[in-house]
């Protein structure tokens with residue numbers, strides 16, 4: 001016990017204590033948030049449950065790595081961004097690939113495509129599963145090269161399972177969800193304001209099937225994800241974050 005207290009005191013800084021006294025709610029939220037940030041393997045295992053045995057995850061990573069021309073083409077096309085990634089989920093995309101492989105969603109909706117990095121990984125996973133469709137929503141984005149559509153880096157051979165709707169997700173998403181009825185997986189990565197994220201979560205949740213997966217990028221940007229978790233009747237124990245990608249399964 002004394003050892004544990006000493007270990008905590010070692011990392012607690014005076015500025016943390018001051019912040020906690022001045023902004024207790026903020027600091028408690030930050031603590032709860034960081035406590036739920038886990039490794040890629042823990043994130044996938046938490047969300048996919050028993051399907052995600054370590055040997056299975058290893059095999060999936062091997063299958064993804066074996067798509068050499070897929071990776072080479074994306075890397076080549078993303079060279080146009082000075083940082084090599086253009087704000088896309090280059091870190092989290094492999095986890096999303098694994099989740100799609102394991103949960104085998106038939107219908108996926110995502111908002112926020114940009115060049116199409118994560119879109120490519122989802123479509124790669126659907127192709128490897130041999131089933132499923134992806135519906136994406138995006139606005140023409142200022143980061144895209146001139147005259148390029150969102151998702152321009154998605155290779156031709158993966159486009160058969162994909163439909164892109166161009167427009168503001170605030171309008172396009174509710175209409176698309178109504179058209180689709182039920183979806184197996186929803187991914188938010190468009191406009192990261194509190195109101196817009198809430199709007200997307202509230203729109204998607206009733207259409208998500210029981211056991212369906214909700215993913216949201218940049219969940220630490222504001223409180224929308226945490227507030228929505230509460231609104232949906234879920235607890236803090238029900239979700240995890242990998243890097244800045246939050247994930248939660250709709251209860252069965």
Ligand SMILES: C[S@@+](CC[C@H](N)C(=O)[O-])C[C@H]1O[C@@H](n2cnc3c(N)ncnc32)[C@H](O)[C@@H]1O
Pocket residue numbers: 087088089090111112113114115116117118119137138139140141142150167168169170189190191
């Ligand atoms: C961070 S990028 C998406 C990156 C992509 N998910 C990836 O990881 O490869 C955010 C995208 O959201 C789009 N966006 C911003 N506001 C939007 C809105 N209101 N409706 C639809 N898309 C929006 C932008 O055009 C931009 O392409």
